[in-house]
Amino acid sequence: MATAVKLKEITKRFPGVLANDSIDLEVAAGEIHAIVGENGAGKSTLMKILAGLYQPDAGEISIFDRAQMINSPARAIELKIGMVHQHFMLIPRFTVLDNIMLGAERRQGIMLDSRLARQEVTALCRQYNFSLELDKPVGEISVGQSQRVEILKVLYRGADILVLDEPTAVLAPQEVKELFHNLRRLKEAGKTIIFISHKLDEVLDIADRVTVLRKGRVVGTATADSVSKSDLAQMMVGRPVVQTIEKPEVSIGDIVLSIQELTVQEAEGKAVLNELSLEVYGGEIYGVAGIEGNGQKELAETVIGLQQPTAGHIMVSGNNINGLSVAEIRNLGVAYISEDRHRQGLILPMKVWENMILGLQRRRFYRRPGLEIKAAQEFAREKVKEYSISLSSVQQQVENLSGGNQQKVILARELAAQPTVIVAAQPTRGLDIGAAEFVHRQLLAKRASGCAILFISADLDEVLSLSDRVGVIYNGRIVAEFRPQEVTAQELGVYMLGGNKKAGGVA
Helix, strand or coil: CCCCEEEEEEEEECCEEEEHHHHEEEEECCCEEEEEEECCCCCCHHHHHHHCCCCEEEEEEEEECEEEEEHHHHHHHHHCCEEECCCCCCCCCHHHHHHHHCCCCCCCCCCEEEEHHEEEHHHHHHHHHCCCCCEEEEECCCCHHHHHHHHHHHHHCCCCCCEECCCCCCCCHHHHHHHHHHHHHHHHHHEEEEECCCCCCHHHHHEEEEEEEEEEEEEEEEEEEHHCHHHHHHHHHHCCCCCCCCCCCCCCCEEEEEEEEEEEEECCCEEEEEEEEEEECEEEEEEEEEECCCCCCHHHHHHCCCCCCCCCEEEEEECCCCCHHHHHHCCCCCECCCCCHHHHHHCCCHHHHHHHCCHHHHHEEEEECCCHHHHHHHHHHHHHCCCCCCCCCCCHHHCCHHHHHHHHHHHHHHHHHCCCCCEEEECCCCCCHHHHHHHHHHHHHHHHCCEEEEEEEECCHHHHHHHHHHEECCCCEEEEECCCCHCHHHHHHHHHHCCCCCCCCCC
């Protein structure tokens, strides 16, 4: 079998980081080749080099046995390499056809030839069984359909080698199934597919071979039918990994967080939360499952006071928190683990100890005439030890910590306030397996102590494993509720896509 891509001793450095360390990789023509690794292992950097977005500091690239210099995305396209990014690069107000054509317009003389473009795109849809309305604005189609548009964009430009970066990250199970069907059709047509993911079950389902990266180096390559999920996880982190979450029985208390008919509108009047209702009991993790963009972010931000409701109310331990400030809500015992730790969870240029006391300084460390700096720094050192945070000193700037250690700083600070409610929005996003395990253990410990935890995650397996109850959010409403043992991921996926909106299995 011919070799479509051969990377030899690829090295890429960024300031203070060796992202790719003499990587060797061969991808056979016509195969689906998965690349897995923890966050920061070098997967995306390597593929951005192949796509011409980055230039390697050293190493060689061969495409179909010919050495190539890929110094721009345009050169990658010339070599029939196309990359589908995790975050879609589409213009919502443009039609499907316009988005596919953009930057690769067909012309007749100086005039655009939209008719020819339509014929070519229609032929591609027919060939690969892509169902799309070409004249519909992208802003009105589903996430799964948007991904098909991205794949069609690279096919329209003639790609024979497709690089997909975390393609299932925002898809419901049914959409993943449809994507895999499309990828197999592409493989049958002779396309070569490089599939970047951290979802090991999916990798083993779709890939012919799997390459594992760890700390910028190749650990190994194996056929998908010769390795297990546990094998891959151990290769990724260098140690055995616990695949299941142990969730001990705890006694459930009273309702601590009550949200009733909550409506939040955007500036232009569109409701992003639409009469949403849910209740979370003490000692319970209430998981919110849904495709991103259905109101999860607004739900978390409204509970903590970053957004104000248009209608409805939120009660915390019997107190109506509508109209209260973030500080007032935090003083009522609400902790917040933001989905965007860089923008909302931390002040990156500040030191670790300064970030560790944010929101706590007036209550715990302020004595006239000012802040007790020694006490604050000692508190930070205690939390660094308790949470096993890797750093040189609490004087270190928090922006210089890894993503996992930054998240530990946030956890240490938020849980130190002894909260009764925890709003955890995507708390393991971008974390490696070990850091994610640590977050899970901390949340389960708070559950055991009687906290009410609102847990929002795009990872359906994580939601089902960690939660006591699961609510499905769709178009700003909770459309179904289940206990995890009563529902499968596939069944949840139906609700996530807006189907079968009857009441769920929880009384």
